[in-house]
Amino acid sequence: MYLRRLELAHFRNYEQQELPLAPGRVLFLGENAQGKTNLLEAAFLLASGRSDRSAGDADFIAWSQRDAALPFARVAGTVASDGMATATSAALPPDASGREDAAPPAAARGVERTVELTVVGRASARGELVASKRFKLNGVARRASEVIGAITAVLFTTDDMDLVKGSPAGRRRYLDVMLSQIDRAYLRALQRYTKVISQRNALLRRVQEGDARAGELTYWDEQLADAGARLFSRRAEAVVQLAAAAEGAYARLSFGVEPGAAGAAADAACSVRDERFLLTYLPRFADAWPAERIAATAAEAIAAALLTRLTDTRARDVAAGVTLVGPHRDDLAMTLGGEPAATFASRGQQRTAALALRLAEARLIFERSGERPLLLLDDVLSELDASRRAHVLASLDADQVLITSADGDRFDAAFVAGAQVWRVAGGTAARA
Amino acid sequence: MNEATTSAAAPVARLIDEFHKLPGIGPKSAQRLTYHLLRIPPEDALALAQAIIELKERTVLCSVCQNVTEDDPCAICRDDSRDRSMICVIEEPLDILAVERTRAFHGLYHVLHGVISPMDGIGPDDLKVNELLARLRGGAVHEVIMATNPNLEGEATSMYISRLLTPLGVRVTRLARGLPMGSDLEYADDVTLSRALENRQDV
């Protein structure tokens, strides 16, 4: 798919901006802090409903709106797809047993889709601006869970190295953002799970302090087990697919060959074997439940086992005041040539691993949804040397790539010539 | 106190602050309401003040159903034509009005005054649950309809109460979840649609 049109109103440093965009490569060039990243953020918000750049939704609203009676920010995007790759029809309702299938948003599979996000602000009792998000899909108000994924996107940023060497929370977010776009049931389970964990942890502390009875945990345990099992199950399944894609992407980025290549590429293939990039899912459940077993078990059976475990470890949870097992504490393990990538790999290898994870994300979204996601490259090319940059550009399989860069002149002429180029300055983007 | 109130006369600022404490009233609305009251005839302002005083002084909770009432027991609990074998359990007094508008329910009510939400420090003991259990002891009630909201906290409350009631031999039911009448299937959100499928009926 490609973003045919992006419109911003009172969004960050943009007042009113319309961008008719072309398929293929789109370059946003300009100095720092002019608003290049805000454009990619807007596109990513429409796809995922998320941004990692702001503490609260009120940050999206332009300063000029802060004193307005009804301050708001609006972002709208229309994607078009060639229709060739529309592999799955998702217009079917969940089957009669009530099981939601893993299909992307219903009725969202036309040739064109428009997603609109309005962030409405109001003053809180303490006088600060608080905001809430409202979504529309093709002009009809919808809940977020029905709109997320109508546009799919993968965001590459210079912070992506944190996927390799940062905290587990970042790796869980990586899985969540990806799976939420392609699996509505996952998103719904995640939303429910997040609320259940907050309520259960609050109840654990109340039990600890003698303000509540342990028996009150039963309902929350059941809900946690039900939603948690769905997350475990879908993550385990996805990481198998993801790991294969990431291993291949790493080899291509580093050596320009596939793992297992022979003949002329044998030398390179040898290095590939020594530097194999392996991704493994580490569910936080129980020793008896590694990723392989979860992947091979039905969600209902996982839920039953998780409920038993929660009951068995209840005393521990009460003592800790937090829930100690469950997908909210999952992680991904990454190794390079058998060694942990976070500690043993060089900076260059970590950067390549992070890029491989993003490329794998794009691959998974394509395989699951039948459409190539938008690729959003925020300043990531400038930090690569010429050969890696060439490998990265050659690895991008997309209908459209939106790229921000502060130094347009470092792109070779052929690259710029084939791209739609925008100059961004002071919250305005104009065709160069 | 924000900038707008510091420069106003003290009684004006005080009322603005009081309005601002109310749900759904922002600082701008609080100012508008206050200046509106400044302009209306004194008797209208006194009537409003009196209404607020009476609201607090002349209402109690019905000792049977916990609804807000002037006379205890409330009009519904006193009404002999109502079916005393059924109790509809709801979260807030306002929900009674919603159910009554349907004219489809002729039993009695029980107001919980909230839902279980550990994050907000609300457990079963903070709700009118024991009062409900007490009502069932007589054995005259055959069915309890749980009509809490279909969200996590509403369901937690409904489930908790159901588990307390089932051993007492009372039939416990809950509202069916389905499509709103007059709505277009195409525009139904898919949570509602899948719930409606789960709760499908023979025709």
Ligand SMILES: [Zn+2]
């Ligand atoms: Zn009453």
